[in-house]
Amino acid sequence: MKLLVITQKYNINDSNLGAFVGWWEKLAERMEKVYVLALEKRSEPIRSNIEVISMGKEKGAGFFGKFFGFYRGLLKTIGKADAILVHMIPKYVILTVPIALIFRKPIYMWYTGVAAQKQLKFSVLFCRKVFTAHDAAMRVNTPKRVVMGHGIDVSKFSIFNFQFPISEITILSVGRITPSKGHDLIIKAVADLIKSGYKLRLKIIGDVVQSHHYKYFEFLKTSANNLGIEKQIEFCGSVRHDEMPNYFKDAQVLINAVPFGGLDKVVLEAMASGIVPLTSNNAFLSVFPKDIASQFVFKENNLEDLKNKLKNILDKKLYLDETLANQLRDIVVKNHNIDNLINRIINEMSQ
Structure with a gap:
């Protein structure tokens, strides 16, 4: 099978989208050829059967330059591909449709997000199937929706060592600097607990x-x-995705203060790494073990609930509970690991 992937960025060093380069490599392991049409290309593929075509953003292309770059790349590859997989951007589905109809190529989309926008609803009309990590991550009610979990590389994100003594608890907050990530709420919660005598360090x-x-x-x-x-908070800036395991290795808790919606992959990566997760995205109530799920989900934008849930984790020293760590990791290995996801995507496209 030959596949055309349309995505925002091909950059192994990108802190967010770098993880998906691994997805395209995994697809290429199981396919004859993978073409990647990316808005921006900043790294080269390591597999010979991956060809990356850029729309030109990294070269400074403006709106019309990127528009023509999109169709130039699409026309170059669509005739060679058996199917098209659009990654995350409904607009790319809409732009692809006229050419896909002419060439009679099916369009699939991977989508995880927090809102059912009009553009998403419209793009679904033209997709054969829409793949997503969770019901809450693709909120268009359609029989085309296929829920298949996320794609975490569990060989890279693994449990480290519980035997080292811990004098200071390291908490991570991961995500671009924007109000929607709730970094300010986490700072307030950590500050209050430090004033109460807890020895904490926050890395953003x-x-x-x-x-x-x-x-x-x-x-x-x-x-x-x-x-x-200020001495207990470290602003780490952008971190390459392949360097994230080193940060998980030295941390005990991850706080994810985002609204209800798509499963943030950083929470799953933390679980795979044996890190205790605490999130305000209550979609995770159906992901965490049912008997303890409520301990790891706090009310959105609720400082007191966040502090209480964090204190519970700290007071019970849940970050030292190897049984819990293995239980959380097993969920990711079983339901959200990249190999299973890639196999499911290929199977769904082959039907």
Whole structure:
């Protein structure tokens, strides 16, 4: 089978989309050829049967340049491919449809998000199937939706060692610097617990992606200073995805203060690494073990509930519970590992 993937970025070093380069490599292991049409190309594929075509963003292409780059790349590859897989961007489905109809190529889409926008609903009309990680991650009610879990490389994200003594608990908050990631709420919660006597360190991993969020970044730093915990907070900036296992290795808790919706893969990566997750995305209530799930989900934008749930984790030293760590990891290995996901995608496209 030959597949055309249409995506935003091909960059193994990207802190967010770098993980998906591994997806395309896994697909290429099981296919004759994988063409990747990317808005931006900043790294080269390691497999000879992957061909990456850029729309030109990394070369400074403007709107029309990227538009023509899209159709130039599409026309170059669509005749050679058996199917098209659009990754995350409904607009790419809509742009692809006229050419796909002419060439009679089926369109599939992978989508995880927090809202059912009009563009998503419209794009679904033209897809043969829409793959997603969870019901809440693709909220268009359609028989085309196929829920198949996420794709975590469980060989890279693995449990480290519980035997080392811990004098200070390291908490991670991972995500681009934007209000929707709730970094400010986490800073307040950690500050309150430090004042109560807990020995904590917070590492915020993520960078400013949109220029108007620099004000929010300055607000976060000012908040840390005003709360008197600037020495206990580290702004790590953007971290390559393949370096994230090193951060999980040295951490005990991950806090994910995002709204209900798509399963954030960083929570699953933390689970695979033996890190205790704490999230405000209550879609994870159906992911965590049922008997303890409520301990790891706090009410959205609720500081007191976040602090209470975090105190419970710290007071019970759940980060030292090897049984819990293995239980959480097993969920990811069984339901969200990349090999199973790739096999399911290929099987669904072969039907």
